[in-house]
Amino acid sequence: MNRRAGGIAAILVTAFLWGTTGTAATFAAEASPLAVGAAALGIGGLLQAAIALPALRRSRQALRTHAGLVALGAVAVAVYPLAFYSSMRLGGVAIGTVVSLASAPLASGILERVVERLPLSRWWKLAALLGILGSALLCLSKAGESAASGPATAASIGLGLVAGTTYALYSWVVHRLMGHEVGRAASMGAVFGAGGALLMPVLLLTGAPLLGSAQAFTAAAYTALVPMFLGYFLFGFGLARVRPSTATTLTLTEPAVAAVLAVIVVGERLSGLGWSGLAVIAVALVVLALAPTNVDDEPGPVPQPGPEATPPGSPGSFTNAVAQHERRG
DSSP states (O other): OHHHHHHHHHHHEEEEEEHHHHHHHHHGTTHHHHHHHIIIIIHHHHHHHHHHHHHHHHHHHHHHHTTHHHHHHHHHHHHHHHHHHHHHHHOHHHHHHHHHHHHHOOOOOOOHHSSSSSOHHHHHHHHHHHHHHHHHHHHHHHHHOOHHHHHHHHHHHHHHHHHHHHHHHHHHHHHHHHTTTTHHHHHHHHHHHHHHHHHHHHHHOGGGGGOOOOHHHHHHHHHIIIIIIIIHHHHHHHHHTTOOHHHHTTHHHHHHHHHHHHHIIOOOOHHHHHHHHHHHHHHHHHHHSSOOOOSOOOOOOEEEOTTTTOOOTSSHHHHHHHHHHHHHH
16 A cells, blocks of 8 residues: 555646646756757657666567667657757647646547557547637637737647657557566666657757756756656656556646746746637546546456467566566565
8 A cells, every 4th residue: 555655646746847847947957959859858768778777688589689770769758859849839838738638638649549450439539629729718818819829829839749749659659568568667778768868959959048057057957857857757656556557647737836836936828719719728637637438447367378469569578567667575
């Protein structure tokens, strides 16, 4: 019981830390969103690889075997922060964060349907419809403010969709690697480390403004070290103690944190239509989190591999891989 409570607490802290990234980025306004994104996940990703070095050494042969998967995940890691921070710069913290988070589970469903041939449930289709409706309301809420605000909001939502898709992609890659018996630390370290390395040239080309003031440097350092490095470390700690479906549900507190901070700290304003759009997207997230699945969230016996074992990379195989990791300590 204490082990599970500790895992839940770690994931809730992670969700809060992730929810502060957009607000922190506003304190480096003189730097481009590309610089902020490259610093955040570039440095954070390299630190993830550094603490996973022993696991990476142990799994080097398996990682070589699945080098294509690692490369795919690394590209997704590199694209994600560039799209995410650009989305927030164009449309605001609340819109950029919520659209990115709402689109990630939807992108995961499409990925599973196309790659793994898994059918899309009626619950998923309902959540997709709600997500599209919420995004449309957000666009309309900004359309009358100025000539540029409507296109900027549309671009923000588009980039948010890119961010959500790449987030789903690198998460799927990590899960797939775990299904291929690569440990969690090695999977995270390889994908995030390689992605961080890809972001270093972007940081070198765009990062000079981050050194231009103490405020900008502090904001970038905070984002890299706290939400990205510490946040992902705590998420991994929690994931080893609760089921993935529990962890996903708990992290839905992140958009609430981001929206509240955007209004209180940044001073953003949303019309009634905008708040309605955010509320509809929040409902879509809740539908995705609470929809019935074929995986029991309570601890239970772990199926052993056999002739009819679940194919690697399917939701069942990922859950089994995590559970086996838990049993090995």
